[in-house]
Amino acid sequence: MSHELRTPLNAIIGFSEIMTGALFGTLGDPRYLQYAQDIMSSGGHLLSIINSVLDLAKTQSETLTIEAEPVPLREVLSECGRMVREQCTRGRLALTIGGDPAETVVMGDFGRLRQIFLNLLSNAIKFSPEGGSITVDIAPGTNGFVTVSVADTGIGMRPEGIPIALAPFGQIDSRLARRYEGTGLGLPLAKAFIEAHQGRLEIETEIGQGTAVIVILPIATPAQIRPGPDYLPVLSLASAASA
Ligand SMILES: Nc1ncnc2c1ncn2[C@@H]1O[C@H](COP(=O)(O)OP(=O)(O)O)[C@@H](O)[C@H]1O
Numbered sequence: 001m002s003h004e005l006r007t008p009l010n011a012i013i014g015f016s017e018i019m020t021g022a023l024f025g026t027l028g029d030p031r032y033l034q035y036a037q038d039i040m041s042s043g044g045h046l047l048s049i050i051n052s053v054l055d056l057a058k059t060q061s062e063t064l065t066i067e068a069e070p071v072p073l074r075e076v077l078s079e080c081g082r083m084v085r086e087q088c089t090r091g092r093l094a095l096t097i098g099g100d101p102a103e104t105v106v107m108g109d110f111g112r113l114r115q116i117f118l119n120l121l122s123n124a125i126k127f128s129p130e131g132g133s134i135t136v137d138i139a140p141g142t143n144g145f146v147t148v149s150v151a152d153t154g155i156g157m158r159p160e161g162i163p164i165a166l167a168p169f170g171q172i173d174s175r176l177a178r179r180y181e182g183t184g185l186g187l188p189l190a191k192a193f194i195e196a197h198q199g200r201l202e203i204e205t206e207i208g209q210g211t212a213v214i215v216i217l218p219i220a221t222p223a224q225i226r227p228g229p230d231y232l233p234v235l236s237l238a239s240a241a242s243a
């Protein structure tokens with residue numbers, strides 16, 4: 001299924017990219033260049049929607065797999081910060097990503113963790129008017145979990161809006177002339193990815209005041225980070241048993 005959807009799109013994106021770059025000569029009328037650019041950016045947009053819908057199908061059929069390895073939380077967050085900083089500047093939003101003196105390491109899938117925080121950051125940006133601020137904080141882990149909050153000073157939500165926001169395709173303002181773009185998949189996917197990491201997502205929000213999305217993730221144990229001597233015998237025992 002995914003192959004059937006992605007292959008034609010890759011042709012659309014790839015060939016429009018070649019045309020945009022005029023790789024085999026100029027396009028003639030300048031309007032063709034504009035069209036090629038539009039095809040390329042629309043194709044990219046469509047591909048990201050298709051990827052989200054396919055991810056949603058995976059979470060709903062419980063075929064979503066997480067390739068867990070030790071991941072330093074700071075690395076994920078600073079990469080996300082680099083990816084959205086430009087967008088924040090354009091939206092006149094101050095972005096602050098707090099430090100992590102504890103150097104927290106979680107067991108997770110780097111790409112999925114990045115997707116979680118990108119989805120949350122893109123909402124914080126989209127739903128915050130100019131002059132606002134977005135703050136990402138890592139709270140020191142208690143009883144094996146770390147808490148990361150992505151907080152904004154944006155439009156906020158009413159309590160009854162929260163379940164709508166968390167539902168697939170759910171958007172609180174569903175009027176035809178909706179002010180904000182999107183498909184309503186960012187938050188439910190973030191929640192599903194967090195739960196696939198044995199974590200939890202919580203929302204604290206107040207209409208007109210802002211929103212904080214709290215991500216609670218299990219911290220990797222020392223044995224998971226550095227499989228030591230007490231880890232290896234378990235492995236050899238298992239292989240001995242299965243031999
Ligand atoms: N930080 C936020 N501030 C205010 N509303 C939010 C925030 N994040 C999510 N929402 C609400 O939840 C809805 C669903 O979010 P999401 O699943 O990411 O979809 P999308 O961003 O495509 O609309 C949004 O349309 C919006 O109404």
Ligand SMILES: [Mg+2]
Pocket residue numbers: 119122123182184185186187
């Ligand atoms: Mg979103």
